[in-house]
Amino acid sequence: MTNSYTDPEDLRWKCHKCDMFLSVGPASLTYMGKTINARLPVCPQCGFVLISEELALGKIAEVEQLLEDK
């Protein structure tokens, strides 16, 4: 099961290279040898993933801390 972390605002961004609006798609996050799958705003063409400030400082920071303390 993968969690979805996408704010509607995130989908207002476009991939500059592909000129396509982002959509919710699969992405993986890896740290300290652990990989977590999640659904994030990505470019539907090239797969370029956008990490929002809220996600970076919220859930990602929390998971980083948990993995670091393992």
Place this chain on the structure above:
Amino acid sequence: MDQNELRLLESGCVQEEPPECMAACPIHVDVRAFIANVSQEKWEEAWKILRKAMPFPGIIGRICDAPCKEHCKRKEAGQAIEIGMLERACVKTQSPKQRIYPLPKKDKSIAVVGSKLSGLTAAWDLSRKGYKVTVFESGSQLGGDLLSIKEEILPHNVVREELDILFSLGVAAELDSSVNDENFLEDLARRFDAIYLGPDYRNVPSGLKDLKGVFSRGFLQYDPKSPVWQAAEGRWAATSIDRFLQKVSLTSGREKEGPFTTRLYTNIDYVPYVPAIKPLNQASGYTTQEAIQEAGRCLNCECLECVKACSYLEKFDSYPRKYVREIYNNANIVAGRHPANKLINSCSLCGLCEAVCPEGFAMQSLCLKARRDMVQKGKMPPSAHEFALLDMQFSNSDQFAMALHEPTYESSAYIFFPGCQLCASSPGEVKSVYAHLRKTMTGGVGLMLGCCSAPAFWAGEEQLFEEQFSMWQRKWADLGRPQVILACSTCYNIFKTYLHEAPIISLWSILDETGLPHDFTSLKDAVPLALHDPCTTRYESHLQTNVRNLLQKMGQPFVDLTAKSEYAECCGFGGLMQNANPDLAKTVINRLAGRSSADYVTYCSVCRDNLAGAGKRTVHILDLIFLKDGESDPAARKRPGWSQRQENRLRLKNDLLNELWATDRGERIDHAGPVLNISSEVWQVLEDRRILVTDLEEVIHHAEISGHKFYNPDSGHFKASLKLYNTTFWVEYIPSDGGFTIYNAYSHRMEVSGKEGQ
């Protein structure tokens, strides 16, 4: 750390030692907890505490002579707490119901001769341990002398009720016993497995007393009329009999059975004098309200000297004895979360705890050892110290580090090593000091720039420290091992400990000895300043004296910020607290900044900058000694941000090489990147998140070259990211005026990848 080391360390913290009252009580009633409950009107709880240690609390609570009282710390600030009267007030309230759960019955029987409190207590304790007990009394009722106490002090029905509990445990009584008969004891010895001869039994025939299994009064030092001492004697006898029958050591582990001297320290320096509450009616004692008031005077004795002095120890809601255990457990977790990592990495390693602790408990040694252990096992969280270690590596790279003889000299009698942070904070003053030293000192004053590698030391990175420090040593040796002049007390500590062969001297000692610069001008209208000693001068009192002498020579009035020189406080930089726990570092600096309303003067550039960053007007002593022309308010100088601190170092090296050694580094120091427009709000975000301007430049450069970026048609902003070292930085920006306007930046450490084409 092994179990023995753990216990040794735990015993170094006295917080869990019993208070004076409890230690002095012959039966060790938890007097402190009892009084705390009385003060909160929790009478049932107070009752239960008495019951836990006191046999027959309805009786002893009414007649206890409270030998603990003379040990009460309150008497040093008023009068001792009236503990005996509080006991009486408590046992006059309704007693809570109790259920007694004796141990399973044992097949041994014990005779107790005499039914004073001593015998009754022995019977009480032994029957609860499951023994079959018979009390022999020569009189016609048990506890005879208790019934001779005035009814208004000890009502007879209370005595009877308490003794009924004894009978409910199956204790038998043989009244009107001929205890003085010639054959009485011999008969008992045949019938019972052990005999206790109470203190009222005086006709112990010599010879019989030495028989195995016969126990009699052994403690003669006490007042035989004292009810609580009588109870204690009965209790000790019961313990001996139990051990005798169980065939275990009669003596081991009983050192603290009677009153003992506690190691608990309680500071009463700031406790206001409050006299004891006098009962309105002396004969009937305290009313409940009077008792509550009197209990309110109790100091609840505890130590916590270190916790009171240190925001870090306070933050984790406990005290060193508990922290030792948490750190020990943390090290032994094989799989799963390590909950004490934050505790270990948040200590500033300043050693204030050790200075204030009555037993010298050193939390910093414990934390440093734990950090080294974590690094060795690969268990150190990578983010904990990375920013500081990268900054150290920057300082020790060619971008900043250098070691040269004084221009025109081929050898050096001295080298000046200002340390990384003074250069980061006040590069101009480093130049002034160096110029001054070249004028005043003979034999050549070389210059070394770099970092003493304290960040690696603090991070527990022993190998990295060794590498970086040896690099410094090699450069110093190449200069001919000159005497090292230090402007930073952290460097001073590191060199003093690790550079045994180097003669080191503080800049403050040199200035104190050689005098102020001849063109020294004092600040106009100098107001008294509060002098903050850096924590790294805690045991360097000569440096503290040098600085005080210098302030006096300058005509600068000042007051000491702390009562004792070894109580110097950390600004939150030490031990990399600022990296591992930025929120705590803010609490620490705000607390330090709040110590006095006066402007501060200090002689550590990091303390100065951290105080300035907390909005506290602070001057570095060099700001005063080398006052710039026209400078009227050096205390208003802002804290340079992280990016500025790197740029200051970069430029300082460049300027010095150009100005003094006429060397062109051949590197472009002037801003090579595009112009970045950054509002003050965004600057603050960058500071809080420790994002450097050079990080922003690299992200934007990469995005603009590769085209790999996001675009928001609503705002017109671009957003791009790049992984640098172990961190991915994100920047939100728009191109503007030949440069870029920055709107936001943040970072994370997880590596992200999408799945192409999906």
